Amino acid sequence: MDKRSVSLRLAILGALGAAGASISQPAFAEPAGESVEEVTVIGSRRANALDTVAPVDVISADQFESVGAPDMDNMLRSLVPSYNVAQQPINDESTLVRPANLRGLPPDNTLVLVNGKRRHRGGVITFLGDGISDGAQGPDVGPIPTIALKQVQVLRDGAAAQYGSDAIAGVINFQLKDSAEGAAFEARYGQYFAGDGATSQLAANMGLPLGANGFANLSFEFGEADPTSRSAQRADAQALIDAGNTAVLSPAQVWGQPQIKESMKFFANTAYEFDESLEAYFFGNYATREVDGGFFYRNPNTRDSVYSKDGGATLLVADLNPNNAVSCPTVAIDNNAPDAAALALISSGGALDSECFVFNELFPGGFTPRFGGKIVDQSAVAGLRGSFTSGLRYDVSAAYGSSEVEFLIYNTVNASLGPDTPTRFKPGLNHQTDTNVNVDLAYPLAISGLASPLNVAFGFEWREEQFEVERGQLESYQIGPFAAQGFSSGSNGFSGYGPQSEGVFARENIALYLDLEADVTDRLILGTAVRWEDFDDFGTTTNFKVAARYELTDTFAVRSTVSTGFRAPTPGQANIVRTITQMVNGALTETGVLPPTNPIASALASIASDGEFSAAPLKPEESFNWTLGATFDLGPVGVTLDYFNITLEDRIALNSLIDIDRTDPEQVAILDQLNSSGVPGASTLSAFQFFTNDFETETQGIDLVATLPFELAGGHSSLILALNWTDTQLKEITALADATRKIQLEDQLPGYRAILTGSHAIGPWSFMARTSYYDSYIVALDVGADASGEFDGKYGGELLVDMEVSYRITDGYRLAVGAQDIFDNVPDRFPNPELNSGAIYPTGSPMGFNGGFWYARLNIDF
Template identity: 40%
Template structure:
């Protein structure tokens, strides 16, 4: 039988559901007047900050009463962390949620991709106050295997100061919320206080003495007349770059010289940096507001403005062997590759390269050779060594600007509850490249480039209705239905001409465009738009005191690829006052994003130790289509989950098993070599200079996977050491198998990364101890074995299996008085080092550690914090 508190809370919340269930935000103080205040107070005392609305359109429930697994993380819990980045804080709070740093990864350096339950970032739907959050404009071209090609929202713009709590639904919910909710849903609930506030100053750095981070954030609640609120939060952050690098041996050999030759004095040390990018002017402002118009009507609005700049490094361009910039291969005998020699790529102003002679690049320092000096002395001849004699490492600069606004009205019309809202969101990533060249422009090339921008824009209109019905002998059946219209666009803005133009020396074999990140040309620029409508019905009811049953059905129609129909069934059986069982079954889908359908880019990759230019093309582009690209279709999923909840006095335990099958997963294909035998056919298809493109990738419905796992969450409250203590355990086991894939578009290395690229076992054990003025939190983090890769290389040279690891975090807080709290702490307090690269790999590209590990390869990070509440 259900406990009296649970049953009464559910029934007394029926009239409250209007103002809560469809907006996804907890009610303001005034809204509680509609419920039995004493019963609400009892429930809140027993489960402070543990009431969630995500995953149901009936009355809000405690996490123990939910028929699907939900994690709720309070703002205070998030702050017990040295990092002020929302992604880092969630990684330490939700075991099945993972992310890693992206030191050299194009645009993924700016917005890190994440994954929940072993699925990519765009398989998790992100909500703010229950409303869909727009996705970022950045697509993770090098997303660490799982996230290759993913385009998810940017959660890092949300400051902790703005949050009341984060609700994480670990269950498929596409039938309730639409596309992207295959792995689950994350709902960020904004603060709604109408008084008080806080101001926090945090500063920290890594044990190595770099990566100094300064963060200032604040929050204030203000009344909006006597019946409303406006809550404003802001954060400003700066972070220095880090470096876990050594000098590359190829750069060192040229710098110091051999065989009695003088070294090249223009080589930087280190020539290439592996580390976090530098962040500057990183600010974010969130505003949340609500107004009770009368007893049955409430207005609400919220939104944000955010911006940040980041500068990170790329791969080093060796001044003697970087093909199509500094050098070329001279084939002596086409049938004998051992006879090939490498010589300097020399350009001729008059177009006749043969008049410039041959300059061998197979020497310790080409600048010291007589052939090079003679070439330089010839006014008709040149090489890129004259501009960058020590080679160069391009720096990737980006500016991310993000904004959103949602407004709505909700209330009662007779026995019906309604919620009508409209919202828009915009994310723009403007790209630049410094310390680079457009080799095809010769000696006239600039070295800094504006390479263009991506812009993602989404708008939506939602109208939702709900009420409670009596159907036969079943009372208080929650019935909800609604309509959603969404429009999504992806725009590519053209870069400056020098960043993309094929200069006069392209025909002589010099690379086109700014090297490292080719600018977007007029053929790439443009805007693509898609719209869709969705209609859903959601029914949920207690069949009796012991059984809860829910059914959801959703139909969506897209302007590009057609329609889809999905369902979800949930059930909960209350066996005793302490034990209940739950289960769910659902189908789902993830629509290909407009960006994935239309994105164009050029990235630099390492293949067999050589840097190559890879062109990323839309799947229907002539180049991609030639090598197998087809129109994208939505991913389809089917999931089941079973588990139980056990609550006894101060002990709480949940156990959940899940199984998610995804067919037609969308991902960036493996690199397809552009072959010399295809050049003529590619030119006929409209591809310019195919001989200067080493490889092409595109997005495809590449493979089918099955992901299964177990989530265990346990809490125990007790008295210890003359204070209050709480022990928390969160464990996740995730196993992904690739059931089907096309070897033409997905190689074995990528399959290995999908299956083993993140630890199968992950756990956190936290002890939180509190006294009157002191709070101490100690967290241990366990990371199981995983498959590590370096520079996205899955060969034996760049990858290996890595064993498990444990790190420890510590946070200590002391309240000077009711207003001021001082905190110190450290993440990875014992400075557990990341896995070192193996012999033969370590240092070859300037790196020391595998950057694909599950925890920060930069090492320990310590911090101090001052918080003022008013």
């Protein structure tokens, strides 16, 4: 293949029309006539891999630039059909780091790389992840600024044998810019059509020479985003207002995106070439952001263990001096209003003010906690790479990554502290750190009869994962003096980490791998890989991969892979202790999460299930992947078509909720043990969960990409269709994976997603239109499920249209205006929002629910 052929292939990489090309997601075209000798993509360890045996999507920096919303998850969702992510408006930690699904699998089943090196895991465990992601602990891609990216590569294939744990659904590699000159500046502002959710962002990138043979490429981004509200007034809140309660907010509970404050991202990518055979490199990041979101509304008549203990018949009154002879009055509730005379006795200035207390004095209209936190993310990777005169290539590196999440909850109470409760709490901190040392070697071995040298790649990895839980402030987990009178302990809505939760939990592992690949003939590529890993907590695992690609003609090639994979349980999943407030069967319920090795969890599980199951130590998930695909041309249209099948055994997730029977003396005794050991809220737990390896799924699907570059009206144009069909089946419904979980796994993501993108450039003008189709889906046990039972949770397919027009003002200056969801399309509404906790739209909608978003962007290149 001569340079002209290589140049042509790269020039239409955005359209992917090259014969036999294995890259299947478009990137915008390279300048015509520019010659590039090497293309590096994931999925192959060969030095000059123009064709890979597995499908790889390549997304250019220009494509990210044309997506209106600056959030990385939303950008990937707009460009990769098999990538799904929901808004998560009221979902505890999920609000801070949204769980994303590639090919319908949890976020920690996708391996994330930066410059080909493993990125550290995020500090958030997704306790509430819409069923699919419950309990997942994946990486956080939010700290990566888009202006720092040269391209993003998405390997849509199992690759655990090549890259290690987590690479079951695929691999996403963020490739950083590496220019030694030039600078770029971007200013962006946007807002939803509804008039809220304004976002602003400033970003800059600069390339600098580092000595005579090096570069330092620096990127910075600062942004903020206002919250949105797509809420109706709750029926119970409206009833309070109708009864004369003037302290109730409207709406009492907000459904929308959280507020993002002071989001700052910095990335540095550097390298220095000492000579042709030795290069040193370093890259790393530092990022912070603050997130402020909403929680569920606490009704001032009915909220259990704060306002009442009998479902709202009477107020729960605290006796401030239980040892004296004064008795607190009974405050009855009638027609949504407490007895005014009785309430006046114990309120400020009343005769019994110093003797009795009710939380109506502090929050007469009820309260809605605000939950969020500050995330600090940082990483550093350094290494040496080069080659010896023998042809042996090497890459020796060390990496450190850290994700720290400090939680904050305010506008809430620790009810067990009575009138002395604070209303603002720091519940504690999660700190995830990953340390990696890698030695990667490759040697081109000349073998007679092969069309290319046999690439022999082998290496070693040492990795340590550490999850640290720091206790919160005392009041956030304290069991106060009024707990004995029936008041709940811990900061209401998100109890703090206490002494029973704090600790440092770590695991080490080592790995060895061998990877072979060669052109057997001019038309046939074969590859195989095997990887052995040893973990200090659960032993060893060995995985393999076999892959082939064969060109039947110059314009038609077939490819296939077969592999096994695994995902190791994280130290956080194996050791976390939490209490969670969530909606269960239409009621706000306190639930607990206990470690699977906790003897209390095992005993409680066994008793609650009549001995059907018990908690057990976690073991790795295991997968079997196979793919079959083809790349071909239909005239000027380039097509790639790939089928995939992933069987995943021993999936690690939070089990379905196990109800606690408070009439069972054995269960009550265990709850007393939890309470005495300092677990906040244990006395009010109604259900509990633990992590388990419990069920098996089979996920299959098809990815289709068709591209057409063409000339129109004197300009350059392209049409690109990317379509994904994914279907997941729960192989067995067990006691821990019930019918609800089955719906969540099988039907909560759209079966089909399609993205059709058209672009046209002529003179200083550029135009882009993108149409995204989301197939129908079902939301099981949505917090807004119709209380009347008339709504079955099914939502129809939706079509979203994005448009952008940009104009080159002068050399280096470009102004763009555009809109996402330009026709302001939203999901099907709930039939009775006021009965659905105020939620107007399904909160787990894969397309979002905020509606149209307009934006303007100024780009300056020097």
